[in-house]
Amino acid sequence: MPEFAAISTPALLLDEERCRRNIARLRDHVHALGVGLRPHLKTCKNLEIARWCMESPTGPATVSTLAEAEYFAAGGVRDICYAVGITPDKLPRAAALRAGGVDLTLTLDSLEAARGLIAFARSRALVFPVVLETDCDGHRAGLAPDDPQLVILARMLRDAGQEVRGVLTHAGSAYDGGPPERLQALAEQERAAAVRAAEILRSAGFACPVVSVGSTPTAHFARSLEGTSEVRAGTHVFQDLVMRRLGVCALEDIALSVLATVIGRRTDGGLLLDAGWTALSRDRGGPGGFEEHGYGIVCDLDGRPYPGLCIRDTNQEHALARGPYTPPLPVGAKVRILPVHACATAACFDEYHLLRDGRVVARLSRCRGW
């Protein structure tokens, strides 16, 4: 029995070799296409793992909360993009980060948000670098590349002394899945939307050095990144059952797992484990995923899946594992559960147990909150 089996459960295990392999794979792919990575650190939320996946110890990096920005800034990261639309109430913290020497870029997609930023910047005599969020698939936020507001927005910011650094888009609909051809097409659509928005801004007199694209699926399926300046991806460091279903990775690439203990066997054969939704999250993955993998695939301590054995239900501190054949594991036995959505499962924990050759070599903390 590996040494880590003695860890109190539930616990979050991270296989260092798989993690580094996943990171190298996407980095090589993106570099081969001629651009660099600005990894999204919302997935790992840990400085050491961030250093593995960033191009340098100072960045570039992407974050989804100011708490992440502050945490990584304290660890020496200097080039950070906060990729969630900025609102006026968050500007004091953004300003403090910039005053502390961090090149923090903000994101927005409306005249209204720009007005708020400009009013604050004026009151403090500050200049914020801004990327304009561009919509490539109707998934979430952003202006269509040919929306006339894009240039109006850029001019408003420039006229108010702010720095329009470029455009940013995210092909969120790639997580819905489909055949490789669809994901390749979405990657191309994402690239084309960002490049088109940049061209429009350039013809209006903006240099637009930043042309930022990215989602973990499109980053892997992209066959060209021409015209872009950087790729954002985060889930690739761990991979998960959603990425496996999308064809982004194999089961053997998933670097994260939840160590759990069998606490009971039901009369119908189902196994009760001590890893409820507080440990696995309630994320069901994309369309059709839940039927395939439930709330996670159950593996032995060496990481080999028990054929068909999945988490079919969870309560706060219970998981019910069941398969076509459910192995009659004894009470007290340990298993490892592969996560449906690595970001969501990792968010349940305050730390990783880092495994190298089946031994715990470190405990890595995660930053929390907002």
Next chain:
Amino acid sequence: MPEFAAISTPALLLDEERCRRNIARLRDHVHALGVGLRPHLKTCKNLEIARWCMESPTGPATVSTLAEAEYFAAGGVRDICYAVGITPDKLPRAAALRAGGVDLTLTLDSLEAARGLIAFARSRALVFPVVLETDCDGHRAGLAPDDPQLVILARMLRDAGQEVRGVLTHAGSAYDGGPPERLQALAEQERAAAVRAAEILRSAGFACPVVSVGSTPTAHFARSLEGTSEVRAGTHVFQDLVMRRLGVCALEDIALSVLATVIGRRTDGGLLLDAGWTALSRDRGGPGGFEEHGYGIVCDLDGRPYPGLCIRDTNQEHALARGPYTPPLPVGAKVRILPVHACATAACFDEYHLLRDGRVVARLSRCRGW
């Protein structure tokens, strides 16, 4: 605009008046039926709120993790039931709690788990009080009341010098909903199963003082608790959209909400908020619930719902709110989101902002981890 609108978002708000009213309501109901409460503290995970809902500052109380047991024990709670099946690896911490003066009761439902407990207890010359988990609805764990193993298990524990304190059951299937008649029937079924198991144990010579039942829905719908000794419930302190759908509470009873900020408006009218699944959880509620309330109902700062406005999608740090009519709230506006599942939403946060008369009067921390 209320003072709390200045809090950094997302943030967890707790309306003290609603919370205390919810607590009083269930306490009065259960007392009127002749028994006491052993509230499940997995929902609140905070000592002050625990004191509001326990019968006394020392308990009794129910917990779902040993971390909760340790946290509440440090706060003076002395009568604690750990209501998740015990495994051998967790016994050293259980023993430490008991050595520290806590009357910690353990739960199990199999000969196998009993053997593990007995072996450990012998090696340390300890006596653990144990309740035997009984199944009343096939939902999760426990032995059927008339399963001959129940008495065998009790005898095995007694013969090994352990204390068989009674039986415990949980009508988990009540969360699936249905008309009031179904919930009343499930409450009666839960009561009857526990009482039957206790009777069988008594006729085998066990005093069986503990006859523990409970789930928030069955606790509210029970019309008799005859023969039981205590009721466990936890979600009642906050209530949520699942409980409202079950008819347990009204919308106006929900004491918990997530304060969020509008970060953008989509061209289709949808509002983007800065409260993603890291703040709301991915819990969709019971059957049919998601169609009704999505990931939460959006209210103004006074807690009045915008008609039909729900969270229809979430990403890590984004929520998309949409309704039949979506109010064109400005970027930077604040809203409050009522939780689908209070336990899951609260678990996203490290603290509550406690509101009294619309003012923040305290920040209450939550215990975390396992």
